[in-house]
Amino acid sequence: MKLELIKCHGSGNDFFIIDEMEQSFGWSDEERAKLTISLCNRGSELGADGILFILASEVADAKMRVFNADGSEASMCGNGLRCVARYVCEKLKIKEATIDTMKVTLHVSKESDIYKDIPTYKVEISPVSFDVATLPLHINQHQLVNEKMEDLSEDIAFTALSVPNPHLVAIVEKEQMQSDIQEEISLYVNGENDYFPDGVNVSFVKPLPEGGIFVRTYERGVGFTNACGTAMSASSLVTCLQSINTYEQPIEVYNNGGKVRCIVHKQNDSFTIDLIGNASFVYQCTIEIDINHPGTFTVDNSEEYIEEMMQYAKLQQEASAFLTKQLNA
Numbered sequence: 001m002k003l004e005l006i007k008c009h010g011s012g013n014d015f016f017i018i019d020e021m022e023q024s025f026g027w028s029d030e031e032r033a034k035l036t037i038s039l040c041n042r043g044s045e046l047g048a049d050g051i052l053f054i055l056a057s058e059v060a061d062a063k064m065r066v067f068n069a070d071g072s073e074a075s076m077c078g079n080g081l082r083c084v085a086r087y088v089c090e091k092l093k094i095k096e097a098t099i100d101t102m103k104v105t106l107h108v109s110k111e112s113d114i115y116k117d118i119p120t121y122k123v124e125i126s127p128v129s130f131d132v133a134t135l136p137l138h139i140n141q142h143q144l145v146n147e148k149m150e151d152l153s154e155d156i157a158f159t160a161l162s163v164p165n166p167h168l169v170a171i172v173e174k175e176q177m178q179s180d181i182q183e184e185i186s187l188y189v190n191g192e193n194d195y196f197p198d199g200v201n202v203s204f205v206k207p208l209p210e211g212g213i214f215v216r217t218y219e220r221g222v223g224f225t226n227a228c229g230t231a232m233s234a235s236s237l238v239t240c241l242q243s244i245n246t247y248e249q250p251i252e253v254y255n256n257g258g259k260v261r262c263i264v265h266k267q268n269d270s271f272t273i274d275l276i277g278n279a280s281f282v283y284q285c286t287i288e289i290d291i292n293h294p295g296t297f298t299v300d301n302s303e304e305y306i307e308e309m310m311q312y313a314k315l316q317q318e319a320s321a322f323l324t325k326q327l328n329a
């Protein structure tokens with residue numbers, strides 16, 4: 001069969017969009033998983049962190065399903081949702097929309113450009129929970145907020161939260177950020193272990209001297225990515241809890257693929273987060289693939305979004321120069 005793909009990214013966290021809104025391919029979840037593993041393989045002609053399947057919805061403008069590069073399905077994806085927001089808003093010629101996701105319907109909207117000529121979208125990150133059962137995290141307490149887990153590290157304190165996908169967040173020193181410790185912990189909690197039966201996204205966060213934070217995330221089902229939208233949102237909330245940042249105020253969040261802006265809203269004891277950033281298209285292409293044997297495919301008719309990519313490269317250069325200066329300050 002022929003399949004149309006759009007390669008897109010949010011802060012360098014890259015995905016393929018597959019539109020199943022009008023044409024239903026009738027795929028099973030096993031077929032979606034195998035297709036994802038094949039197309040996301042970085043050793044193939046394509047490669048990505050995941051696939052965003054966009055489907056028709058009876059309760060919202062569209063439905064998003066997210067598959068990680070290893071074929072597992074995630075309940076949410078912040079960077080991916082911005083790309084889906086752009087795709088749906090442009091397709092339906094609207095400026096805001098509702099997108100149904102695995103656990104919740106979320107509001108998305110077009111925003112003024114975060115950087116000159118960079119299509120920018122705001123997405124709602126919600127619901128947020130600190131109840132360890134929602135990750136799940138198996139420990140003998142209801143919450144883990146800025147506390148050590150001796151089996152993970154003797155020095156680092158973690159906060160566990162779901163937004164609604166699961167996150168483990170630690171505020172760290174520069175030396176810890178640059179060591180192998182994050183990878184070691186991430187491999188442990190995403191392998192056979194007694195604590196996180198479904199794995200967890202692990203973020204190390206470094207507050208920057210001139211304001212803003214740097215977030216590096218090891219993503220469940222993928223590995224280290226340039227950025228993880230839900231992780232940057234969860235990390236922003238954790239920095240507000242620790243009075244490093246302030247509720248209702250924009251937080252500049254730097255990552256290895258660029259930067260985004262988060263605003264954490266607090267009402268009584270509940271939280272929501274706005275994630276604002278680029279929704280960039282890289283290229284569109286058609287592939288010829290046999291869904292029963294997705295391991296091989298051919299790519300043709302590839303067309304790049306050159307202007308958009310050149311503009312994004314400028315944002316990335318500026319963000320990276322700022323970050324280097326801040327991390328060496």
Ligand SMILES: N[C@@H](CCC[C@H](N)C(=O)O)C(=O)O
Nearest residue numbers: 074077078079165228229230
């Ligand atoms: N990159 C995403 C998150 C994708 C899902 C995650 N790996 C999980 O399994 O929960 C984002 O931008 O939020």
